[in-house]
Amino acid sequence: MLKLSRNKAQTKALEIVYALLTYKSIDVAIDVEHLLSGIVEAPLSEVPIFLKAVALYTVKHAHDVEVLLTPHLTDWTWERLNRLTQSILTLAVVHKLYVDTNVPKAVVINIAIKQAKLYLDDGDHKFINAILDEVLPS
Template sequence: MNRRQVREKAIQTLFQLTLNKELSPEEAMENALMIDAIEDIATSVEDVPYLSELVLGILGKEEMIDNLIQEHLKNWQVSRLTKIDLAILRLAVYEMFDVMDENVPKKVAINEAIELAKLYSDDKAPKFINGVLSSMIEE
C-alpha cells in the first residue's frame, strides 16, 4: 500500500469516527482497510503502521490541529466544514507539522490533500483546502 492509499484510508477512518463516536479508532481503521480486502491490498492495521501513526497522532492532537485550522479560515468556522474536508485538513496539517517521518515536505502534504479533495469532496474543496493550507506555510 503506497502513501496515497494510506492517506485515503486515514481520511476514511477519520470520517467514520466523526460520524460514529462509539467506534474505536482501531475498528474504524479495520473497516477502512476492509473496503480493499477484496482487492487484496492490505487487510489489517498491523500491515500498515503509517495508518496507525496518522490516525492516532491526529486524534491525539485534534484540538490543537483544529485550532490551527481555525486560525487560517477566513470568515468561516471549523464546525461548519464538511466532515470530509475537515478530515482532509486534519491529515494535511498533521503531516505538515507533526508527523514522525520527516520526509513529508509541506508542499507534498498540500498536494496530497488537494488530490484527496478532488476524489472525495465537491468541486470547490480543492481550491479551498489549498488556500487554507498554503496560508499556513506562508507565515
C-alpha cells in the same frame, strides 16, 4: 505488514480521519484498533505504520489541529465546514506536523488538493490549498 500503494494509503488515511472526526463530533468512544482493522480489512498487526500513526495523532491532536486551522478560515467556522473538508485539512496537518515532519509541504498540499478534487465540489481544492499554504511549515 499489508502493502498499500501511496494513493491507497492516503485514501484509507482519509477514511480513518473522517471516521474519527465523526465519532468525536457525536461524543462517542471509539475502538481505534477495531476501526483500523475494519477500514483496512486486515488484522491490526497488518495495518501499515503510517495509518496507525495517522489514527493515533488524529485522536491525540484533533482539537489542536482545529485550533490551528480556525483563525485561517476566513468567513467560516470549523463547524460550518463539511466533515470531508475537515478531514482533508486534518489529515494534511497531522501528516506534516506529527506523522512525518520531513515530508515536503508541497507534497502534503498536493495530496490534499488531489483528495479535494476527487471528493469535494468544484473549486473547493483552492480553499484547501490556501488554508494549508498558510498553516503548514515549510
